[in-house]
Every structure is written in C-alpha cells, then in structure tokens.
Amino acid sequence: MVAYIARDPSSLSNPHEAICTHLSWEAVVDFNNQQFFAKAIYDVTIVSSEVTSLRLDTSDLDIQRVDINEEPVTFSLSVPDEEKAHLGSCLEIDLMGVSNKSAGSKISVAILYATSPTASAAQWLPPAQTAGKEHPYVFSACFVSVLFNCVYVVKSLTYHMHI
Numbered sequence: 001m002v003a004y005i006a007r008d009p010s011s012l013s014n015p016h017e018a019i020c021t022h023l024s025w026e027a028v029v030d031f032n033n034q035q036f037f038a039k040a041i042y043d044v045t046i047v048s049s050e051v052t053s054l055r056l057d058t059s060d061l062d063i064q065r066v067d068i069n070e071e072p073v074t075f076s077l078s079v080p081d082e083e084k085a086h087l088g089s090c091l092e093i094d095l096m097g098v099s100n101k102s103a104g105s106k107i108s109v110a111i112l113y114a115t116s117p118t119a120s121a122a123q124w125l126p127p128a129q130t131a132g133k134e135h136p137y138v139f140s141a142c143f144v145s146v147l148f149n150c151v152y153v154v155k156s157l158t159y160h161m162h163i
Contacts, residue, residue, distance in 0.1 A: 012088070013057055018048075020043070066111050069108050
C-alpha cells in the first residue's frame with residue numbers, strides 16, 4: 001500500500017497522486033558551455049487512480065524528450081510565476097495514455113534534458129579559481145532541483161548516478 005503524502009506548498013509536484021521512488025541519472029558535463037546533458041529515469045508509483053499527469057519541480061532546464069515505459073509522451077513546462085519565482089517551473093508529464101493507473105501500479109519515466117548555463121544551482125569555476133589552476137570545477141549546494149527534476153517531498157528516494 002502506498003502512503004498518502006500531503007500537498008507541499010513549497011513545491012509544484014503532485015506526490016499525493018504519483019510518487020517517485022528511485023532515480024537513475026546519467027550526465028555528461030560540458031565545462032566549456034557550463035551545462036549538464038542528462039537523462040533521468042524515475043521509478044514512479046501511482047498513488048491515485050485519478051492521476052492525469054506527473055508534475056516535477058524544475059529550474060532552467062531544456063526538456064528534450066519524455067518517455068513512459070519506453071514510449072514517448074507529451075509534456076509541458078510552465079513559465080515561472082513571477083510572484084513565486086522561487087518555485088521554478090513545473091514539468092507536467094501527461095499520464096492519460098498509461099494503460100494501468102491503478103493505485104500501487106508502477107511506471108518508468110525517462111526525461112532527457114540539458115541544464116541552462118544560467119542555472120543558479122550549478123556554480124562553475126574556471127581553472128584560475130581552482131587550487132591547481134589547471135582544471136575547471138563545478139559544485140552545487142542545491143543540486144537536486146536543477147539537475148534532477150525534483151520531487152521535494154520524497155523522503156525515501158533512492159538513486160544511482162553516472163557522470
């Protein structure tokens with residue numbers, strides 16, 4: 001049985017309808033253009049059979065493709081609300097074509113995307129600002145939302161990363 005999760009006012013996601021339980025993430029780092037080119041694959045458990053979309057929090061991402069169970073699906077990316085810019089954009093993935101949406105059923109959602117060079121969560125340092133002064137460096141204090149398409153309220157999300 002899937003536990004009910006209340007709506008989080010600091011998130012645009014909908015974990016009360018569908019919840020991400022595992023993330024497999026692969027990325028290529030482009031230091032010259034200050035971008036990540038990534039693929040995030042989520043294991044998602046349907047919480048409500050009435051769900052029509054999966055909504056994920058994003059910020060400064062160029063979403064190129066979304067697949068559910070290895071089939072392409074439609075999606076939209078909202079423009080950030082000026083009054084709530086801190087929430088970023090909502091990636092809304094259409095689940096209407098998913099054949100089994102009964103509570104407890106599982107789907108695989110793959111998202112192919114690139115980060116923006118202006119994404120605030122990734123801090124890029126040129127070689128001159130690093131200890132050895134030979135190689136660039138990237139770090140983040142809030143890596144998750146910008147690079148992973150995050151569902152903030154997941155407390156038990158497991159993950160696998162390959163960079």
